[in-house]
Amino acid sequence: xxxxxxxxxxxxxxxxxxxxxxxxxxxxxxxxxxxxxxxxxxxxxxxxxxxxxxxxxxxxxxxxxxxxxxxxxxxxxxxxxxxxxxxxxxxxxxxxxxxxxxxxxxxxxxxxxxxxxxxxxxxxxxxxxxxxxxxxxxxxxxxxxxxxxxxxxxxxxxxxxxxxxxxxxxxxxxxxxxxxxxxxxxxxxxxxxxxxxxxxxxxxxxxxxxxxxxxxxxxxxxxxxxxxxxxxxxxxxxxxxxxxxxxxxxxxxxxxxxxxxxxxxxxxxxxxxxxxxxxxxxxxxxxxxxxxxxxxxxxxxxxxxxxxxxxxxxxxxxxxxxxxxxxxxxxxxxxxxxxxxxxxx
Amino acid sequence: xxxxxxxxxxxxxxxxxxxxxxxxxxxxxxxxxxxxxxxxxxxxxxxxxxxxxxxxxxxxxxxxxxxxxxxxxxxxxxxxxxxxxxxxxxxxxxxxxxxxxxxxxxxxxxxxxxxxxxxxxxxxxxxxxxxxxxxxxxxxxxxxxxxxxxxxxxxxxxxxxxxxxxxxxxxxxxxxxxxxxxxxxxxxxxxxxxxxxxxxxxxxxxxxxxxxxxxxxxxxxxxxxxxxxxxxxxxxxxxxxxxxxxxxxxxxxxxxxxxxxxxxxxxxxxxxxxxxxxxxxxxxxxxxxxxxxxxxxxxxxxxxxxxxxxxxxxxxxxxxxxxxxxxxxxxxxxxxxxxxxxxxxxxxxxxxxxxxxxxxxxxxxxxxxxxxxxxxxxx
Numbered sequence: 001x002x003x004x005x006x007x008x009x010x011x012x013x014x015x016x017x018x019x020x021x022x023x024x025x026x027x028x029x030x031x032x033x034x035x036x037x038x039x040x041x042x043x044x045x046x047x048x049x050x051x052x053x054x055x056x057x058x059x060x061x062x063x064x065x066x067x068x069x070x071x072x073x074x075x076x077x078x079x080x081x082x083x084x085x086x087x088x089x090x091x092x093x094x095x096x097x098x099x100x101x102x103x104x105x106x107x108x109x110x111x112x113x114x115x116x117x118x119x120x121x122x123x124x125x126x127x128x129x130x131x132x133x134x135x136x137x138x139x140x141x142x143x144x145x146x147x148x149x150x151x152x153x154x155x156x157x158x159x160x161x162x163x164x165x166x167x168x169x170x171x172x173x174x175x176x177x178x179x180x181x182x183x184x185x186x187x188x189x190x191x192x193x194x195x196x197x198x199x200x201x202x203x204x205x206x207x208x209x210x211x212x213x214x215x216x217x218x219x220x221x222x223x224x225x226x227x228x229x230x231x232x233x234x235x236x237x238x239x240x241x242x243x244x245x246x247x248x249x250x251x252x253x254x255x256x257x258x259x260x261x262x263x264x265x266x267x268x269x270x271x272x273x274x275x276x277x278x279x280x281x282x283x284x285x286x287x288x289x290x291x292x293x294x295x296x297x298x299x300x301x302x303x304x305x306x307x308x309x310x311x312x313x314x315x316x317x318x319x320x321x322x323x324x325x326x327x328x329x330x331x332x333x334x335x336x337x338x339x340x341x342x343x344x345x
Numbered sequence: 346x347x348x349x350x351x352x353x354x355x356x357x358x359x360x361x362x363x364x365x366x367x368x369x370x371x372x373x374x375x376x377x378x379x380x381x382x383x384x385x386x387x388x389x390x391x392x393x394x395x396x397x398x399x400x401x402x403x404x405x406x407x408x409x410x411x412x413x414x415x416x417x418x419x420x421x422x423x424x425x426x427x428x429x430x431x432x433x434x435x436x437x438x439x440x441x442x443x444x445x446x447x448x449x450x451x452x453x454x455x456x457x458x459x460x461x462x463x464x465x466x467x468x469x470x471x472x473x474x475x476x477x478x479x480x481x482x483x484x485x486x487x488x489x490x491x492x493x494x495x496x497x498x499x500x501x502x503x504x505x506x507x508x509x510x511x512x513x514x515x516x517x518x519x520x521x522x523x524x525x526x527x528x529x530x531x532x533x534x535x536x537x538x539x540x541x542x543x544x545x546x547x548x549x550x551x552x553x554x555x556x557x558x559x560x561x562x563x564x565x566x567x568x569x570x571x572x573x574x575x576x577x578x579x580x581x582x583x584x585x586x587x588x589x590x591x592x593x594x595x596x597x598x599x600x601x602x603x604x605x606x607x608x609x610x611x612x613x614x615x616x617x618x619x620x621x622x623x624x625x626x627x628x629x630x631x632x633x634x635x636x637x638x639x640x641x642x643x644x645x646x647x648x649x650x651x652x653x654x655x656x657x658x659x660x661x662x663x664x665x666x667x668x669x670x671x672x673x674x675x676x677x678x679x680x681x682x683x684x685x686x687x688x689x690x691x692x693x694x695x696x697x698x699x700x701x702x703x704x705x706x707x708x709x710x711x712x713x714x715x716x717x718x719x720x721x722x723x724x
Contacts, residue, residue, distance in 0.1 A: 297541055297634075
């Protein structure tokens with residue numbers, strides 16, 4: 001402040017310096033009008049009540065884990081059976097099933113979501129583009145029970161053929177093993193019924209639109225200058241996409257995929273409709289029977305005693321921690337690429 | 346999107362990037378035709394395979410091979426990659442878009458016998474056996490139940506969600522940061538857990554009955570974080586300059602929020618709320634736990650059980666009774682129609698706003714740039 005005054009009005013320096021001692025900036029925060037106090041109090045109260053509500057769910061779930069681990073000990077994580085009559089409950093089989101179904105969904109869903117996002121963002125004609133975006137958004141808005149219905153009535157019978165084909169031709173790979181003769185003249189579809197593979201296909205329908213819209217959003221943010229630079233250097237469209245859009249959208253690709261994974265881990269109804277529930281640790285994805293944590297909760301809560309209810313809540317809590325971790329990582333990737341910090345030139 | 350080529354004698358004409366040459370079009374369609382014919386002969390007649398899925402997959406690979414071969418005849422390698430990428434991306438996207446359409450058609454076709462009967466909408470299932478023909482009974486109780494539950498859940502979660510969003514964007518502070526973190530974390534909560542929480546807390550703990558209200562609370566619990574987060578995104582994109590202009594004119598914070606921020610973001614807010622409603626309309630997982638299925642008409646959310654569309658669909662499809670399954674497909678078509686109506690309404694409001702903004706901000710014709718719609722942020 002002083003230096004500025006010195007330059008502009010050198011004569012008054014002394015007087016100004018003295019005046020400055022008393023010169024305090026006027027307090028601008030003149031106090032809020034009463035209406036603002038009320039406004040702030042109300043929205044703060046709403047914010048705090050939502051914090052209490054949502055926070056208490058997390059705390060409640062975490063709190064339920066204490067008696068469960070006291071009662072069942074570490075075996076809660078390693079036991080595969082869920083037999084309340086014998087007081088033998090554990091989540092190793094359902095957790096494994098949850099992860100396997102989600103990974104299958106991701107393996108099927110990721111390439112399709114990626115390809116669709118890239119097509120809509122870079123290749124679709126302008127008129128057709130908004131239609132395609134609407135259809136993907138619509139795909140996200142369709143309730144999961146509709147996909148469950150579709151999976152139950154349409155995918156299940158058709159996927160059994162596909163599963164048998166995989167078994168016939170790739171059966172030597174351990175995960176594609178099924179305890180039946182794939183080449184038998186009258187093959188039994190029951191051996192392939194309700195497998196993790198079919199559950200994964202069904203869930204992939206739900207994660208495709210989610211992953212696709214995140215990826216498309218990030219792709220469309222790729223800087224126009226660099227796109228034009230690539231074209232100016234004589235690049236083909238695919239050359240431009242590879243040199244500009246994909247490096248720029250890397251964070252969005254990873255983030256969108258992980259958001260899809262988070263969704264796949266928590267999916268309940270569609271999975272419940274297509275799988276047949278079993279409680280065993282298995283890696284053979286084509287053979288009948290699998291299980292997921294949310295399907296376990298939905299099918300077992302009604303017969304549970306209070307201790308077992310706590311155990312179910314704990315199983316849910318473990319699932320929640322899993323999805324929370326995945327979503328947090330996804331959010332980091334997505335926000336980084338949206339802010340432009342992921343661009344390396 | 347345009348780039349210039351340095352042509353020595355001709356005037357500087359921008360390279361047209363979107364148009365395709367006759368070579369492009371010819372090689373793509375020619376390869377497609379050749380691939381279908383070739384595969385048809387080889388697959389069904391020479392090798393006598395069967396199965397339509399295998400045929401399509403083989404055709405696709407043959408098509409790619411033909412495109413590659415034809416392109417390499419007179420083009421450099423980069424053009425080969427460009428054409429292959431175009432073919433792969435386009436066919437993948439077409440597959441997904443056809444799939445969306447097929448899911449919708451499938452549900453409407455399966456539900457056709459049920460939802461075309463008038464009594465389907467005017468009767469409930471009381472006194473009607475599940476095996477009864479479709480001319481008896483209907484899903485009125487489920488439609489009304491769903492409507493009431495969605496209404497109450499929306500009435501609870503919209504004020505709380507939007508209020509929280511206003512708190513996060515307009516008031517702020519350390520506490521707001523905590524609220525934001527917790528709310529964002531809670532969007533990761535699997536739907537079924539919200540149901541299990543309400544079940545354990547209200548029904549087991551406080552001995553509430555399984556009424557429409559408990560269902561609404563479970564739905565609201567899943568909806569609040571979603572609404573709060575998407576509404577916050579919508580409020581955050583309101584330019585700060587508008588707020589400052591309002592404050593500079595002497596408006597109080599409340600007046601700025603009421604007269605500047607919310608009106609600016611209104612259509613976006615409405616869109617995100619409608620999409621949130623569409624989401625809970627089909628929410629089934631919490632209902633499996635907190636709701637009880639009934640066959641009676643019940644419009645009182647405080648007493649007795651209340652059925653809903655998702656629950657009826659789930660129960661019907663698992664019953665194994667052909668007539669009941671038919672009703673489930675009919676109910677699914679009704680639910681899908683509800684979601685579609687909500688979705689189209691949301692689109693309509695959003696597009697109206699976009700068109701208006703385009704008129705104001707883009708008077709001259711400018712290249713159409715792809716824009717990220719904040720409304721499509723993941724929920």
